[in-house]
Amino acid sequence: MRRGITIADVAARAGVSPTTVSHTLSGRRQVSAATQAKVQRAISELGYRPSAIAQSLRTKRTQMIALIVPDIANPYYPAVARGLHDAVGEDGYYTLIGSTDGRRETELGFLEEMVARSVDGIVMFAFAIDTADLARVVGDRVPVVVLADVFAGRHDWVRVDDAAGAYAATRHFLDQGISEIAFAGGPKGRGPGDLRMAGYRRALTEAGLAAAENDIVRSEYTTEGGRSSVAELLARRRPPRAVVCANDLIAIGALKAAREAGIEVPTELGVAGFDDIDAAALVTPALTTVLNPAYQIGQRCGRLLVDRMTAGYQGPPREVVVPTQLIVRASG
Amino acid sequence: MRRGITIADVAARAGVSPTTVSHTLSGRRQVSAATQAKVQRAISELGYRPSAIAQSLRTKRTQMIALIVPDIANPYYPAVARGLHDAVGEDGYYTLIGSTDGRRETELGFLEEMVARSVDGIVMFAFAIDTADLARVVGDRVPVVVLADVFAGRHDWVRVDDAAGAYAATRHFLDQGISEIAFAGGPKGRGPGDLRMAGYRRALTEAGLAAAENDIVRSEYTTEGGRSSVAELLARRRPPRAVVCANDLIAIGALKAAREAGIEVPTELGVAGFDDIDAAALVTPALTTVLNPAYQIGQRCGRLLVDRMTAGYQGPPREVVVPTQLIVRASG
DNA sequence: CTGAAAGCGCTAACAA
DNA sequence: TTGTTAGCGCTTTCAG
Numbered sequence: 019m020r021r022g023i024t025i026a027d028v029a030a031r032a033g034v035s036p037t038t039v040s041h042t043l044s045g046r047r048q049v050s051a052a053t054q055a056k057v058q059r060a061i062s063e064l065g066y067r068p069s070a071i072a073q074s075l076r077t078k079r080t081q082m083i084a085l086i087v088p089d090i091a092n093p094y095y096p097a098v099a100r101g102l103h104d105a106v107g108e109d110g111y112y113t114l115i116g117s118t119d120g121r122r123e124t125e126l127g128f129l130e131e132m133v134a135r136s137v138d139g140i141v142m143f144a145f146a147i148d149t150a151d152l153a154r155v156v157g158d159r160v161p162v163v164v165l166a167d168v169f170a171g172r173h174d175w176v177r178v179d180d181a182a183g184a185y186a187a188t189r190h191f192l193d194q195g196i197s198e199i200a201f202a203g204g205p206k207g208r209g210p211g212d213l214r215m216a217g218y219r220r221a222l223t224e225a226g227l228a229a230a231e232n233d234i235v236r237s238e239y240t241t242e243g244g245r246s247s248v249a250e251l252l253a254r255r256r257p258p259r260a261v262v263c264a265n266d267l268i269a270i271g272a273l274k275a276a277r278e279a280g281i282e283v284p285t286e287l288g289v290a291g292f293d294d295i296d297a298a299a300l301v302t303p304a305l306t307t308v309l310n311p312a313y314q315i316g317q318r319c320g321r322l323l324v325d326r327m328t329a330g331y332q333g334p335p336r337e338v339v340v341p342t343q344l345i346v347r348a349s350g
Numbered sequence: 351m352r353r354g355i356t357i358a359d360v361a362a363r364a365g366v367s368p369t370t371v372s373h374t375l376s377g378r379r380q381v382s383a384a385t386q387a388k389v390q391r392a393i394s395e396l397g398y399r400p401s402a403i404a405q406s407l408r409t410k411r412t413q414m415i416a417l418i419v420p421d422i423a424n425p426y427y428p429a430v431a432r433g434l435h436d437a438v439g440e441d442g443y444y445t446l447i448g449s450t451d452g453r454r455e456t457e458l459g460f461l462e463e464m465v466a467r468s469v470d471g472i473v474m475f476a477f478a479i480d481t482a483d484l485a486r487v488v489g490d491r492v493p494v495v496v497l498a499d500v501f502a503g504r505h506d507w508v509r510v511d512d513a514a515g516a517y518a519a520t521r522h523f524l525d526q527g528i529s530e531i532a533f534a535g536g537p538k539g540r541g542p543g544d545l546r547m548a549g550y551r552r553a554l555t556e557a558g559l560a561a562a563e564n565d566i567v568r569s570e571y572t573t574e575g576g577r578s579s580v581a582e583l584l585a586r587r588r589p590p591r592a593v594v595c596a597n598d599l600i601a602i603g604a605l606k607a608a609r610e611a612g613i614e615v616p617t618e619l620g621v622a623g624f625d626d627i628d629a630a631a632l633v634t635p636a637l638t639t640v641l642n643p644a645y646q647i648g649q650r651c652g653r654l655l656v657d658r659m660t661a662g663y664q665g666p667p668r669e670v671v672v673p674t675q676l677i678v679r680a681s682g
Numbered sequence: 683c684t685g686a687a688a689g690c691g692c693t694a695a696c697a698a
Numbered sequence: 699t700t701g702t703t704a705g706c707g708c709t710t711t712c713a714g
């Protein structure tokens with residue numbers, strides 16, 4: 019590993035001061051064309067690249083954004099990461115990613131580390147920490163965009179309209195004249211399942227149908243969870259004609275349960291999912307689902323952050339709600 | 351944004367020198383228990399966090415690793431990212447991620463940027479650059495692990511055993527007494543399809559069967575590509591009894607083509623994929639495929655890099671071949 | 683066991 | 699239009 023070339027080396031070679039080299043590079047003050055040429059020549063002859071570290075120490079800006087997610091291997095988050103990447107890339111920001119597994123200690127540790135590294139902004143999918151934690155660890159040192167309702171009103175916040183999405187899916191069945199509609203949710207109080215259930219409930223109520231507690235089953239957000247909870251639903255004396263699911267994996271489990279019970283989808287049972295993961299379009303029958311636009315969410319996070327970082331915006335916390343969209347396929 | 355607390359503040363408060371604070375933190379020299387206590391108290395009273403930037407400027411180490419991939423939203427790469435993340439995390443390294451879309455200019459730009467930011471190591475899925483580019487931009491400043499055969503022998507290199515995987519899938523059909531086996535590949539010369547085809551060929555040859563050029567179709571690495579190329583195969587007078595596909599998306603397209611042609615899988619047509627993406631287990635029938643262990647690949651990259659970065663290894667470039675594994679499901 | 687001082691590579695007052 | 703100088707916050711000789 020050879021020693022690097024510094025701005026002083028370039029200055030010496032070009033016969034100017036380091037200041038002038040710095041300014042030719044940044045354009046933050048006038049430099050005569052002749053001098054610029056000399057400097058540029060020295061730079062390319064030496065193969066000089068400024069040290070981002072030294073720049074950061076001086077300017078207090080690192081041009082780095084931290085993205086903190088529970089699991090980067092879960093396909094939802096890479097899509098967010100890509101949206102963020104694309105949104106901030108043109109402003110010269112890069113993304114530092116960490117997976118926390120949704121564990122409190124890891125979430126806190128990662129936040130501390132990111133603050134120590136002076137990232138210019140943080141996008142955080144917080145599962146286990148609260149406002150007090152965030153205030154203590156980050157304070158007002160770094161702008162944060164959160165994706166969790168516990169921080170509502172205290173930080174910029176981006177979310178998908180979960181309730182409206184599930185509402186649309188439920189309406190979709192109602193509009194087909196189906197009224198026996200069940201909901202296959204996630205574990206109580208964890209993840210977005212409850213918000214989605216609220217949308218389902220509202221659609222039924224508006225249609226003059228009471229959502230019986232009986233029509234709601236719960237499981238983990240997995241294929242196996244959906245399979246077993248929906249199997250139970252289908253084994254009843256009066257099984258539902260349709261089931262709205264809290265996410266696509268549960269819905270794929272529902273398809274499996276129907277197949278095992280000899281029930282045909284969509285003629286005997288309509289199935290709707292939520293998220294539109296890649297697999298949704300690939301299963302048989304292809305899944306009707308609610309698009310959860312991860313890419314857009316990442317973009318919006320990026321824009322909120324860039325606004326704060328460039329001081330283009332300094333007002334109170336904003337809430338951005340990204341709309342969902344019903345994607346009708348073969349399952350309902 | 352309030353001004354940060356520096357090591358000098360802590361030193362002042364604890365009544366010691368910055369040197370001593372530094373050493374209590376790093377443990378790089380003996381500090382008396384009493385002094386340590388004073389320093390720790392001052393640190394927690396002030397909420398001091400050392401600046402990673404200043405540390406990096408001094409020590410020339412950033413504890414950051416760059417991961418450069420064509421598309422972080424493609425589910426294969428996040429799994430690699432997670433493996434890398436987990437492998438280097440315990441050594442205190444964090445991962446900076448960039449998506450290049452496989453474009454030469456973007457790949458080069460990203461590399462330059464990472465060198466300027468003094469990352470301690472680079473993991474690169476190179477699609478468009480060559481050894482000369484890498485030598486010019488990175489030189490010997492930063493250890494690089496590549497995942498592309500054009501750099502063979504010049505950098506540490508990790509790859510999956512593509513040929514062996516496809517060989518195993520082909521053998522799987524041969525062992526069932528099936529000898530009319532086709533191959534649905536990717537575009538010629540792009541991606542791992544050709545290596546996988548070589549494994550397919552070898553299995554046939556070893557079984558005393560000539561692989562006719564006729565038994566090979568090509569398409570993009572997509573579901574639609576697989577659907578159309580396999581549809582053509584199935585429309586022939588003597589359609590194959592099995593098809594080995596260059597990746598899972600093509601294989602899922604093959605399932606679709608069979609369904610459309612009224613051909614039953616696996617009884618009339620066996621289908622095998624490659625990669626074992628999440629969707630492979632979810633389609634109907636579930637896909638028999640070759641596990642491409644992205645997570646492990648990420649881990650191995652991480653370990654190679656950590657070895658280099660900590661100077662635990664300084665020898666010639668190494669080549670790590672990660673084994674594949676046939677996963678038999680319902681499609682063949 | 684502890685401290686003083688130098689300097690990593692850069693930028694931004696301030697001065698010419 | 700350009701240069702001089704003083705740090706940014708830390709680690710590490712070197713010297714007690």
